[in-house]
Amino acid sequence: MSRDIYVVAEQRDGEIAKVSFELIGEATKLAADLEQKVVGVLMGDQIKDKAQSLIEAGADSVVYVEDKMLAEYVTEPYAKALTAIIKECDPEILLFGATSIGRDLAPRVASRVHTGLTADCTKLDIDVWKANEEDPGQKLLFMTRPAFGGNIMATILCKHYRPQMATVRPGVMKRIPVDHSRTGEVKEIKVEFKPEDMNVVIREIVKEEHKKVDITEAKCLISGGRGIGSPEFYGTLQEVADIIGGEISSSRANVDAGWIARDRQVGQTGKTVRPELYMACGISGAIQHVAGMEGSEYIIAINKNDTAAIFDVADLGIVGDVRVIMPKLVDALKKYKVANA
């Protein structure tokens, strides 16, 4: 009988990805609805000391596979390890972060074990599928996600296959507070790796030199679209960000034009962000962009065009010229800081 909610804890160089803790947080809610448990899944080289951090984040127990072949992510060794875990543990539900690792590993494994996988879920619920004739009352995972470029939302079910698999983007779910007093079982799953499991050769690993900014961590985002007029104007946005304690970000258009790095891109093909404050400066509000920021707690939009779609999601909309307003905002904020020091 399939049981429990498993969360694949993604790690790079032994550091567990933030999204994994977010998913464990979400899993605790789902587990409560299902009256089952949350199990963290760890795969890597010499990784078992990290198990405790998963338990403190909400996992009831952890299963892990350790091997030198898992030191750096390569599809086949990880797929083999995860498949072994699935066969041994028979999870009811299996969650992954929708990262460049999760979106490579999850489909491979879903195909291997012949089950359903739903990508980029923005909402997960446990509920009863009311039209179920074989097993009325059976609780399923209802997986909701944007589709067609974010134009519509779809709720997906995986009725007859297990585990029910889903990927979720970083920044969508919330982690729960760490509890250092939590304990739980940590169990090793032994997997026998063969040399041919490493079916590619990593010739080189190149880590990005400039520490990529993680805009999903920023408390405030000052975001620039086409309306800022020039790449240099990000300097002005950065001044605002520096004063209020935030970061700058961008719509896709400016990233494609080379005005700013891709790690700043917000949107359907960029990052999903939920800051306390999102300032959309000269951003029209295309659906693909809005999909990445509409969860922000407070949205201020400035745009010359009073019919811009961004005003449909903004809490505060100002029709005006960002190139005039933002420098004035910098001055006003500086004065404010001095006056309130």
Add this chain to the structure above:
Amino acid sequence: MKIVVCIKQVPDTNEVKLDPVTNTLIRDGVPSIINHDDKSGIEAALVLKERFGGTVTVVCMGPPQADLALREALAMGCDDAYLISAREFGGSDTWATAAIISAALKKIGYDLIITGRQAIDGDTAQVGPQIAETLGIPQVSYAEEIYDIEDGNKVIVKRQYEDRYHIIEVKMPCLLTALTELADPRYMHAGGIIDAYEKEIPVIGYEDLKDDLVLEHIGLKGSPTNVFKSFTKQAKGTGELHKELSPDEAVELIIKKMEDRHII
């Protein structure tokens, strides 16, 4: 070297129509394009052919109108094309789609398969890896650059991660999923367009593949996942909109809101 590029014809995501009964997309009558990532895949394949020789075959699974996407690919310079289409395939999720396309690829033959990373309608990025699994070949996804092909069968490719990249050597047969950045698609040329319309595009249907497929595992009924419901997003309630403020008034208002919300 036989390169096969898998493409998808996708609706222009500005216009969406859903069948209310099956909750799947009505494809007829909606303006369509070749998915962006896939088009970059076609370009990458054509460049490899120019550098190393071989052929480029393009395949597409879809309704009859997907023929147009294949003709566009032919006009860009692909050598031949196949349409994978049948009533039995309709409504397939990614698992089922990968099973069907894999069965067709087995018949067509391949050394290197290139798919796009993700389509702008389904947005899953799942079919490429699932084809690779079904065929039992290595995959390298998020391929940002193809550096070389060594010894006629080793692909040297840049695999992108958020914080790093790998330079990977992978032996054919193998599958790559292309990022839009992989290549800048060329335009069709006039001669290519004429040739494209004279070429025959064979249709691969259920009868052609049934030995490799389990009917109960494909199509709307057989797919492991299905759409329970689709809905348009609820518009977030519109907040306040100010059209007549001077820049100074605007700045004052912004600072007030920041204060109210304890941003400053």
